Structures are given as structure tokens and as C-alpha cells.
Amino acid sequence: MELIRRFFRYLAGHGAALLAAMLLIVLAMWGFILLTDFVSAGKADHFDQRVINHLRYHHGPPLVIDIMWDWTSLGGPGVWLIFTAAVAGFLVVQKRWLWAAWMCCTIASGAVVTIFLKGTIDRVPPGHPSYLPKTDYYPSFPSGHAMMAAVVYLTLGTIVARLVTDRLSKIYILAVACFLTFIVGFSRVYLTIHWPTDVLAGWAAGLAWALLCWILTTRIQQ
Secondary structure (H helix, E strand, O other): OHHHHHHHHHHHHOHHHHHHHHHHHHHHHHHHHHHHHHHHHOOOHHHHHHHHHHHHHOOOOHHHHHHHHHHHHOOOHHHHHHHHHHHHHHHHHOOOHHHHHHHHHHHHHHHHHHHHHOOOEOOOOOOOOOOOOHHHOOOOEOOHHHHHHHHHHHHHHHHHHOOOOOHHHHHHHHHHHHHHHHHHHHHHHHOOOOOHHHHHHHHHHHHHHHHHHHHHHHHHHO
């Protein structure tokens, strides 16, 4: 009974934000399961193929392609590790040891979940030549870059947003985190590296993980 009373007291103090986050987690998980079912059953093939075919024949100028390659690198481990280390170092300088440790654990566990989900469906990426063996590619579903972008940048955004006091700064930080997450996934599709549903599934799984960790972070802070 005491645990139930504590839960309702906590819910009363953070009701709107907590319920919204929980609802988004459920929707994101449901979306990932639905996309997995569609892809495994071949129901998403027509949509994915139409988008990829359109992009292959309507690529922009070389400058746009270069920008897309720069954007897609933001979802690679070589880049998001630097962002994570930079924010962790800042937290350590501010003597927020617990926050730094929690952030690193969140992102590391998110990477493990991403690797685990990569084996959900053995899907061939759109750019893989048919004459090469399947052992020459990583499974395309879900997009690891899109998922890790959501895990890393949304996690960093929520943690950094808690370090500022004014509402406008919080909104700006979270908007930048969402923008970085979006451009990574968009660039993966634009460059025809991933099918659109790969990216949607990666976003859904990454969003669910980032929000779950946000709820736990809020609870720890309280």
C-alpha cells in the first residue's frame, strides 16, 4: 500500500508529463511491433520500393549529397561517442557524477538493445547488389543509425534540458535533439542506405528507450 501511495503522490506532481511520456512509449512500442509485422509479411515492400525508386531518380545536386553524408555520420558511433563524452565531461566538471554515470549507462544499454534488435528481421538493404552473398551486409531492419540517434540525442537533450531553468532554453535544447534525430534518419533514406520502414522502426524503438530512461531519470532526481 505504501508503494501505491508513493506512486500516486508522484503521479500527482508530474501527472501530465509522465502520462504523456508513458503514452508515447506505448505508441512507439506498438508502432515498432506493427512495422516489424508489416515488414516480415512483405506488406511494406511496395511502399518502401516506391520511395527508394523515386529517390534514386531524383537525387539533388552534389552539394546536397555531401550534406546528407555529413548528416548521416551523426548517427555513427564515431560521432555520437564524441557527443556523449563531451556532455559526460561537462557533467563531471559540474560535479554531477550520478548524472554522468546514468547518462553513459543509458546510452550504452541503448546500444546493446540496438544490436539485439538488429537481428529481428534479416532484411537486405536497398543498396545491396543481388549478385553478392547475404553475408556481405548487416541486416537493414531496424536502422541502427536512426535508433541510436534517437537514443543518444534525445537522452542528451533531456539531461541537458534539466540543467537549465528557463522554459525557452529547455524547448530549444529538446528541439535541437529532435532535429538531429530526424536528419540522421532522413539522410539514411535519402541516400538509399535504408528502407523508409527501417528508419521508422529505428525511431520508434529509440524514442521508446529514451523516454523510458527519461522517466527513470526523473524518478532518480526526485
